[in-house]
Every structure is written in structure tokens, then in C-alpha cells.
Amino acid sequence: MSGQSTLRIQNVTKSYRSGETTVDAVKEISLDIAEGETVAIFGPSGSGKTTLLGLCAGLDRPSSGDISIEGESLNSMDEIGLSRLRNEKIGFIFQSFRLIPSLTALENVMIPAEIRGDRGVEERAVDLLRRVGLENRLHNYPSQLSGGEQQRVAIARAFVNEPRLLFADEPTGNLDEENAEAVRRLLFEINQARGTTLVIVTHDPAFTSLVDRLVVLKGGHVDEIRSGAPSTALP
């Protein structure tokens, strides 16, 4: 981990209109996440975790404040700029896997690179799938895979473009303990090997011992920030 900031959140607020009233989903949050750092965002339902993740990943725009990735402000980017940013610098892992049902496991892993315009991506994708233990399931469709297998495909997909930042939204939320454990292990193994900055939104307490920092949200603002166990201390 180096001290250079990869993700900088400055005084960010996101408000929604709900009938006559305005609700602040996240309120004046500021946070710096350094290159290679792993951060887990905890908090009860409705505390603003997913909203913050969406804002950081350029999926949504803040009502006020600014977010920058590697020094580039997301506020200054148009829709196409944000799309390129997500494609080139960000990887995603979702609670419900979000694989494209009409594509095979291999094709699902290849798609972010294809969007970027890479032609010779297949070897890299196969390599990643081998890494997550799915070398025999390359040509299976998501409907032919178990939940754990689908999430492993999603992990391979998240890393295919070698992103600077990886956002994971409840990555173990839909898995049994055995599969959750496997996913946690893979996520951190690959992340550590590549030095990717990792931001995880989760309820899963098992992550507390794996991340560098824990950010606890409550009512839309940061309630507490504390250090996690060192990332070298893998179970």
C-alpha cells in the first residue's frame, strides 16, 4: 500500500426528493482511499452504503461535493467519459452476480475487454477463470452454474481489464458460508497480487479481519473509521 490517494471523496451529499421532503441518503462524507488499500464499508440497511458505492463508481452523481479517481473529478465527466472510466479503471462485483445470461462464462469475462476494444482477450480471460477454478466451465451459461460459481465468474470479470479500483457490493450476500469463504479468499488473493484498490460494501463480519480500514456509516454519514487487520493476515 502506498500513500497516494486513488479515490478521494470530498464533502459529498446525495439527496432525493420524497414527496414534499428531501432525504439525504449520504451527507457530507469525506474520505481518501489510497492506492492498493482495501476498505470495507459497513452499516445497517438504509445507512447509505450502496448510494455511496454508486457515487464512487460513477453510476450516479452527487448533489454536492466531489469525487475524484486518480485525480480526475467525476463531476467534470460526461456520460461517455464516465462509461470509459468504469470500463478502464473500475471493476465491479455484485451481490446477485449480474452475469449476462446469454453469454457463456468465458464470454462474460471477456466482455469488459471487448468493450474496451481488446481483441486478444481470450487467453487472459481463460487464465482468470483457471485462477478462480472454473477452467472446466468456460462454455457454460450462467443458468448452468451454481451461485458460488457465478460469483467466481464475476470476480474474474472484475479483474479482466486490470482495474485500478474494485467495488464489491455485498459479494457474499447470496452465498452459503462455504462459497462465501471461497469468494473472500479469491477476491483478496487476486487483489493482493495485482495491487488493486478494493472497496467492499458488506454486512459480512468476516471481511473485518481482511481489510485495511473499516468505514461505518450511520444515517448517511460516517460514524466511525477504524483500522482492520493487516491484509497479509489471511485466514
Place this chain on the structure above:
Amino acid sequence: MSVIPRFWIVRHAFRDTRGVRRQLTVFLSSMMLGVAALVAINSIGANLTAAVDDQAKSLLGADLRVSSRSPFSPEAEALIDSIGGDQARLYSFSSMALAPSTDRTRLVGVRASDPGYPFYGEIVTDPGIAASAYQGRDGLLADPTVLLQLGISIGDSLRIGSRSYPVVGSIQKTSRETSAMESISPRVYVPRAALDTLLLAYGSRVEYEVYVKFDDGTDADELVDGMKSRLREVGLRYSTVEREKREWNEALTNLYRFLGLIAFVALLLGGLGVASSINVYIRRRLASVAVLRCLGATPAETSLVYLLQALALGLIGSIVGAFLGVGIQQLIPPVVNRVSPLQIEPVISLSSVATGIVVGTGVGVLFALLPILQVGRVSPLSVLRHNQGDDQASRSWSRRLVVAVGVAGFAAAAAWQAPSPLVGIAYVVGLIFVFLVLRLVARVLTVAARGLRTAGLSFEVRQGIASLFRPGSQTVLLTVTIGFIAFIIFALSGVRSSLLRQVELSSGSERPNLILFDIQPDQVDGVTSIVRASGNPVIESVPIVSMRIRSINGRLITSMREDETVETSWAHRREYRSSYRDTLNDTETLTSGRMLPSVPPDFDPAVDVVPVTMASDLEDELKIGIGDSLVFDVQGLPVRTVIGGIRDVDWGQLSTNFYFLFPRGVLEDAPSTNVVVTRVDDAARMSAVQTSVIDAFPNVSAIDLTLVLSVVESVFSRIGMVIRFLALFCVLTGMIVLVGSVLSGQSSRTEESVLLKTLGAAPGTIQGILATEYAAIGVIATASGLVLSTAAVWLLCRYNFNIPPRFPAVEYLLFGLAIVGITIGVGMLLSRSVYKQSPLAILRNEL
């Protein structure tokens, strides 16, 4: 982004259709039939045009034809002589033919020709030698109808006028005339040299023609260009191969383009099918689109994925449709060749195929655009949260833009296909109106269903009604589709019935059914005596005086026709057959001015002006009205008149009606012929009356209206067959759309049904719910189609056919029941999987 789609977009567009390709065949089939109809019609059009180009000389029969409705004057003869070349004359008129061996008579179209006619093309006869032999043997060639109806065969004799001719052959085909009218006025060819010239006496409607063939390379068009004004001065019309070609092409182009518009309805319905199937398909893809957006695809890129799919599917559907159209095209020439002088070769018209593919693909893409708009609006945030990021403002703006582009594209295609751009635009406006009304009806239906108090009704009916307005219901699409099918079926039925009503009215028991004409003034008493002696009434005995308009409001017609700034028409050129009487008959009404029954005894035609009444149809053609003055040329004598009244004439009634009607006391001494109208009640007496009259007065002709009416009915049925054949494409396309709509709504229905079954509903209950829903949609859509078609039939009858509309209640009821029945039947049949699904599926999460 560059214009060329990036590789992943093309690749993903293909991969994304996995697992749903069978479902997308509905999309393909929707476009297929419309394109097939369009390609078939336009290909036949192209074949007809090619046939005209190839066979124009045969169609004219010569390099040049000059003609007149009156005998050639000495000046005209001199001019014809000066044309040079080989010349052959043909005199055509109607006359009665009498078969002495069977004592039967028949009105025939006599063609009295010189040897050599036609110079190009041929008369095909049985036996083959007869075509060349009849001239030398003073014989006669006749259409098979003549021989059949008169009960004679080759070798028997036939009398026309005072001359008898041996029948030397039957006409199988001529290169100049269509056999479509053969049933009304079948042809006989006789040598002109052997013609009874009494048949050409004053009052006979004779077409005098001279056919010219140039062997010395004379350019006929150049020749007539140099003598146009002289030809006109001596009252000669002319036609050259080029002109003939142009006229045929204009007429045929109008015909096939009009028919092409019917095919457009099939395309429009196909477009709705595309919109429906793509809409359902894309809704199921929105989650994947959100993932792609998350992974870095831009809105334009994700939209392009689905646009490429629509383009590819539209293209494949159109190509298959084009193949089908080419197949249909191969079936048509044998049918057309039987009744047309044109011999069509079913050559594949690449331009028609290409046009069909382009129009089909274009319509497919246009109709897919609206559903595809959803793709561009998908926010990547919806991966985390549903229903995020739909920008309402841009949504409404882009929707309007797409609708405007769609309507403009469709209007442009219709304007291009229609006989004239205006017709095309009017057609599109009409279709859009029907579409909007049906859509409105569907919306009202859903709102009404929502507000309906269903508390007292059975569970099945309550659920069925609720299905009409539940999210994802197909009510709007089904109502529009079924409404359109109903509209087309009812409109065709109404127009057909209204037209046939005219025929029935004319053939009513009180109506005249035998018209005797070309009666010379001194023969009138003799003819009426024969009619009365055979026990039949003389319903009308009307004098007819031929005349032409010499000037209008002091301006000579010849000068008006030469003046390019003045618009003239057939009404300025034609010979009018006018009459005189002191009362109106029951097929006409005076709408303005007055009708003078007779002129005063001291009336002097050299000084006084005659107030005449004019049929209202001529107001627009001649651009004149009450108070305008006309000078008629009555056999060389000028008769000064003023329009004193306007009459609305019901030309649909078979009665003696006239464009100009004079008061008594003016035309009595002018050369005239007479028409006697009677009614004969049985077929045997009909034949006897005609034979008696022809025996006594060979120049008199007769029209048996019962025969004409049966021919009219058969012509209607032929035309009706063509239109019904095309309408079939619309109905079949509608059925495909119906099938597609039912199938696309199936997944949500299956889920509901399985839930209901899990909660204890029997399969019969599910069937009851589905039946209620389809019955409600079927009834409302059919009723809407009926109301709209009623308006369309009324407008068409009032403004296009000028006849009162008739709405056949029993036929409507049967069609209506059939449409509702088919809707329920198709709906239930295709929904079998819905009510057969096991409740266990919900546990296994297999839905």
C-alpha cells in the same frame, strides 16, 4: 463513436439473441407477409411494364393509328392519304347478331377490318388458318362466347345487319384487346368489304380507325408531331407505339400501385408485431443492458446492439418475404395472361425485390426504434437499485422524435408506393387515424376495466377483467391488431355489398331490363308495336341527338384546347348524346336553377337562346354553372344555349340519362336515333322479343341487362378476389401479430397462473380467466373495427363511388362472431402451457 459499429457491438448483437431466436421468428414472420405482398405486386408491375415495352407494337397493331367517332370527312380522307405507308381500316361498333339455325340473337362487338389488319401481333383462331382465311371467304371470326350463347358452331352462318356470314373460326386471343369485356360485348371479325353499310347509318356508335405501317423507317411520333393541328382540325385522334406504351404504363402503374397500398396495411400490421415482440424482448434484456453500462458501455453502444439486431432481423424477414413474394409472382402470369392482351413473363424483378427488402427492413427498424429507446435510458445504477435514472424529459422528447421519424418514414414509403404522393399521404393519415382511434379505445377499455364494479361477478370474470389493466397486459396491442383486422374485413364487406346493392336495384322486378337502341325515327313505331305485341311495356322511348360543344361563353373549344393555360378534359372533346323532354325521370333531381319543359311556339333557334339543364358531374369538368352559355354543334348547325338548371343524376341506375337535357320544341327536327326501354320477365320471351325486332329492323341493337348484370357480378367477384387475396395477407399478418402478442405476454401470465394454482385454483378457473380476457378484447376490438369501417364505407360510397352505402348486418354479425371466436380460440390454444404449468415450478423457481 465512429459510424462503423465497434466489433464487440456486432458480436454482442449476435450473441445476445441466444435462446430467444425461436421467439424472434415472430418478429421475422411479422414482416414477411407484408414484404411478400409488396414484392409480388411490384414484380408483377415490373413484368407488366416490361411486357408493354416489348409488345407495344402488337398492342397498337401498327406504327400509327388515326381514329374518329364519326365518318371521315373528305378533308380527313385527304390527310389520311397523305400519311402514306401501308394502311388498313377497322370499323368497330355494337350490333345484334342473329343465328338463323337456332333463332337466337346476341349483342356483339363487330370489328369490320381490311386485309392486313393487324400489321403487328396476331389474331389467334381455331382453326389456325381461319385468321387469314376469313377475309378471302367473306367469313366471320367470333369469340367462343358468341358461338356458345347462340348455340352455333364453325360452319354455321351468322347474320349481322342484312348480311349473313359463314363462321370460319373462333377467336382464341388477339394481341390488341382484353378478353375481360368479352362477356358483355363479345367480338366478331368480318371483312370490311362485306359489311352491311346500313349498320354505319347516322346514330350508330362507330369507331372509325385507320392502321398505318411504315416500311420506310418513318418515325410515327415525328410525323404526327408535325401534323397535330391538322389532325385536330379534321377531328382525328391518333396514337403511336410510344403513346400507346405511355398510356398502358400509366394505367398499369396506377393499378399496381393502388394494390400495393393494400399490401402496406400488412406491412403496418407487421410493424406493430415488430414493435410488440421487440418491446417484450428488450424488457427482458434491460437488466443485462444495465450490467453492460456498468462495465463501461455507453448508452449509444447498448442501443446500437439492439438496433443492429432489429436491422438484421428485419433484413432476414424481408429477404424471406421477398422470396415468398417471388414465389407468388410466379403464380400470377397464367391468370393475367388468360384475360389480358399482354403476355407477361414472370421474370424476377430485382428492383422490386430490392425495394421490398429495403422497405420491409426500414419499416421493421422504424417500428423497433420506440422500444429500443428504453435501452438508451437504462441507468447503470439500476444494477444496484431498480427503476433508476429514467430521465422523463429526454424520454418524452426522444419518443416524440422517434414517432415523428417513424410516421415520416412510413408516409414517405407510402407516398412513393401510391399512385400519387397525395393519395399516399391521405392513405397514411387514414391509417394513423384508425390506429389512434383503436389505441384510444384500448386505453378507454383499460380505464373502464379498472373502474368496473366486479364485486358480484364470478372469480374468473373478475380476474379476467383485471387482466385487462394489469402491468404488462397486452390489451392495447391486441385491441389495435384485432381492431385493424376487423376494420379491413368489415370495410371490404361493406363496400362490396354497397356496390352489389346497385346491381340488385337495377335488376329489381320493376326495373327495365331490355334496351333497344340505334332505332331510326321512322322505326320507332314499328319497334314499340313489336314490344307491346309481345306483351311487354314500353317504359321509355327516348330520342337521342348527337352534338358537340362548339364554344363556352364565347370561347371556341378548339382555341381552348390549343391554349396551354386552359385546362380541358374529355368533357370538352366528347360527342354528347342529348335528349329532350319536359319532366325529370326518377333517377335525377334538380339541385339548382330550373328546368324549362318546352320553348314557346314562336321560338327561333337562329335568334333565341335555349335554357338547358346540365348534369352536376360536368360542373367541375367544364368549369361552368348556371348562366354560362354554350353553343352546341348539332350536325353542323349551331344551337345557342344557356345553363338554366343543374341535375344530380344517379348514373348507377340503368336508365336513359343525359349530360344535357333540352326542353321540347328545339331538337325535334334534328337528325336523331331512338332508344326504347322495356322489361321482359322471362328468358324465353327475352330472346323472342329481340329476334322479332332484329328480324324486322336489322340495324337495331339490344342490350339484355340481365346478361350485363350477371357479367357485372362476375367482374365484381374477380376484382373482389384480387382484393381479398391481398386482404388475406393483412389478416394473416394480423394473426401472426396476435400469436406474437399472446406468446410475449405468456411469461407473466404463467407466473400468475402458477401462483393461483398453488393457492388452489383449478385449470378450469385459469381457462375461465383467460377466456374472459380474450373475449373482452375480441368484442371491443371487433366493435371498434366495425364502427371505424362504417365511417370508411360511408366516406368511400359517398365520395368515391357516389352510391348510398349498405351495411350487411347478417354478414357483419357472422364476421364479428368469427373474429371474436378466433381471438378466444388462438388465445386459449397458445396459452395451454400457461394453465398446464405445474405449481411445483414455483418451488423450483423454474418460471
